[in-house]
Amino acid sequence: MSRRVRMGVLAAGLLATAALFVTAFLDMPHFGGAWHPYGDRAVQASVNRRTANTVSAVNFDQRGFDTLGEESILFASVLGTVVLLRQARDERTRAPRPGPVPAALRRYGLVALPATLLIGLYVIAHGQLSPGGGFQGGVVVATALHLLYIAVDYPALERIRPLGLYEVGDAVGEAAYVVLGVAGLLAGSAYLANVLPFGTFNTLSSGGTVPLLNAAVGLEVASAVVVLLARFLVQALEIEGGDGGKEQAA
Amino acid sequence: MSVFPYAVAGWIFLVGVYGLATSRNLVHAVGCLSVAQSATYVLLLAVGYRRGGTAPVFSDTPTTASVVDPVVQALALTDVVVGATVTALLLALVVQTAKRHGTTDPDELHELKG
Numbered sequence: 001m002s003r004r005v006r007m008g009v010l011a012a013g014l015l016a017t018a019a020l021f022v023t024a025f026l027d028m029p030h031f032g033g034a035w036h037p038y039g040d041r042a043v044q045a046s047v048n049r050r051t052a053n054t055v056s057a058v059n060f061d062q063r064g065f066d067t068l069g070e071e072s073i074l075f076a077s078v079l080g081t082v083v084l085l086r087q088a089r090d091e092r093t094r095a096p097r098p099g100p101v102p103a104a105l106r107r108y109g110l111v112a113l114p115a116t117l118l119i120g121l122y123v124i125a126h127g128q129l130s131p132g133g134g135f136q137g138g139v140v141v142a143t144a145l146h147l148l149y150i151a152v153d154y155p156a157l158e159r160i161r162p163l164g165l166y167e168v169g170d171a172v173g174e175a176a177y178v179v180l181g182v183a184g185l186l187a188g189s190a191y192l193a194n195v196l197p198f199g200t201f202n203t204l205s206s207g208g209t210v211p212l213l214n215a216a217v218g219l220e221v222a223s224a225v226v227v228l229l230a231r232f233l234v235q236a237l238e239i240e241g242g243d244g245g246k247e248q249a250a
Numbered sequence: 251m252s253v254f255p256y257a258v259a260g261w262i263f264l265v266g267v268y269g270l271a272t273s274r275n276l277v278h279a280v281g282c283l284s285v286a287q288s289a290t291y292v293l294l295l296a297v298g299y300r301r302g303g304t305a306p307v308f309s310d311t312p313t314t315a316s317v318v319d320p321v322v323q324a325l326a327l328t329d330v331v332v333g334a335t336v337t338a339l340l341l342a343l344v345v346q347t348a349k350r351h352g353t354t355d356p357d358e359l360h361e362l363k364g
Contacts, residue, residue, distance in 0.1 A: 010271045014264050021260035030252040032301035039298060039319030043306060046320070047313050054306040054317070058324035070328040077335035084342040088349075129309045135331045202309050221331070228338050235345055 050198040051207040052129045059133070060213040064192035068177055071217060075174045078224045082167075085231040087239055096237040098153040109151020116144035124218035128207035134214040138221025145226060154237055163230050166223040173220025180212055255296035263289035276344040276354040280337060287333050291326045298322035 029035055046057035059067050087093065120140030127133030149157040184193035192209075199206035266286025273279035298319030304311060306320035348354050 006271070010268065014268060017267075018260065018264055021257075021263075025253045025256040025260065028253070028256060028297070031255050031296055032252070032299050034300060036298065036300060036319045038321045039300075039306075039317075042319075042321050043313075043317060047308065052307060052309040054308070054320035055323045055327065058320050059327065063324065067328060070332055073332050074335045077332075077339045080339045081335075081342040084339070084346055129307075131305065131307055135327060224335065228335070231342070232338075232345075 047201075049194060049208060049210075050201040051210050052202045053127065053131065053133070055131070056127045056133050056210055056214065057207070060127075060210045060217075061194045061208070064181070064194075064209075064213065067213075067217070068181065068192065071174060071177055071220060074224055075170065075220070078170060078228055081228055081231055085235050087234075091239050093234075093238045094240055096154045098155060101151065101153065106151050109147045113144055113147045113151070116147060117141060120144055120222070124214060125204070125211070127214035127218075128210045129202060129204070134217025134219075135221055137214075138218045138223075139225055141218070141222040142225035142229070146229060149233070154233065157233075161226060161230065163227065166226045166230075169219055169223035170227055173216050173218075173223060176216035176219070177213060180209060180216060184209075255299070256293065259289045259293035259296060262286070262292060274355055274357065276347060276356060277341070279356065280340045280344060283340070284333065284337055287329070290329055294322040294326045294329070 042058050042062060043054050045062060046054040049057060049061060051057035051061065120137045120143070122137070123132035123140055124134055124137030127137065145161060146157065148160060181192040184195050185191055187193070187195040189195050194208040194210070196208040196212075198208050205211070263286050266282050266284075266289065269282030270279055270286065273282055298321070300316060300318050303316045303318040306317040306323065308315070311317075344354060347359070351359060353359065
């Protein structure tokens with residue numbers, strides 16, 4: 001297909017989609033209006049189950065099964081990346097060379113690392129109370145570990161990051177979510193039902209299964225991000241060669 | 251002007267698709283896909299907005315306060331996470347394509363190579 005024909009097809013498709021959007025948007029409820037039937041009911045259900053952060057209540061209680069699906073997409077993506085970025089038969093590895101790090105960056109990294117780690121764990125643990133939860137906190141925890149790579153060097157990161165353990169952590173996080181769902185069945189209710197006592201509103205132990213599911217997701221997300229970044233770092237720093245390889249400037 | 255935020259979401263989507271279709275570099279194409287996907291965040295949050303509403307978190311506001319819709323916020327949250335990991339998967343594909351074919355221009359990838 002020539003470039004001209006391609007642009008024509010694209011323009012037709014974009015214009016038709018734009019027309020559909022405009023028709024749909026004109027019929028939608030007005031922006032900022034007071035009519036939110038699902039939102040109002042979700043807030044009511046969340047308060048009844050004593051979960052102060054309604055977003056967490058929606059994700060881990062009312063739509064718990066849906067979040068299992070989202071978590072599985074994450075798990076599958078990480079698995080796919082690990083398979084794609086493995087070392088091919090015609091590639092060699094080399095030991096990464098440590099590079100010079102400015103002293104100020106080193107000091108900043110070593111101060112920021114424990115603080116970031118603590119914030120990440122706090123965000124996971126308070127998912128049922130304040131904005132945050134397993135997804136967000138997990139990313140913060142994984143980021144904290146990689147401050148070591150920025151502030152010191154790659155071998156230092158490798159020392160505190162036994163990759164096998166994080167791969168197990170990823171699987172355990174996913175499995176814990178599934179098993180917590182089965183706990184609902186065993187308690188005589190539905191899969192992923194909130195069967196634990198709801199506790200006192202706005203305390204750390206409120207929300208029933210919400211904090212436990214948050215912890216499972218936090219473990220999975222933190223491990224998944226570490227595994228993902230490790231695969232890309234190995235590609236950039238350790239693997240070289242290969243027959244078809246024309247890049248590999250790193 | 252009440253459709254303006256929705257129109258912004260539609261515009262972001264169309265711009266992302268345009269970039270995807272005219273892309274000359276696979277890394278750029280993955281970036282464009284992320285742009286197209288981020289239109290859903292804008293649309294979801296625009297749908298859930300309530301004038302004068304605060305965040306749907308009741309740790310420091312009374313439970314009678316007027317809040318924005320938490321359902322669409324939860325949808326946007328999982329969307330962000332899934333989007334980030336799928337982007338990583340696509341970038342891994344680009345790394346392998348670059349290694350095996352020596353190019354990241356989608357127009358030069360004519361045939362499958364073992």
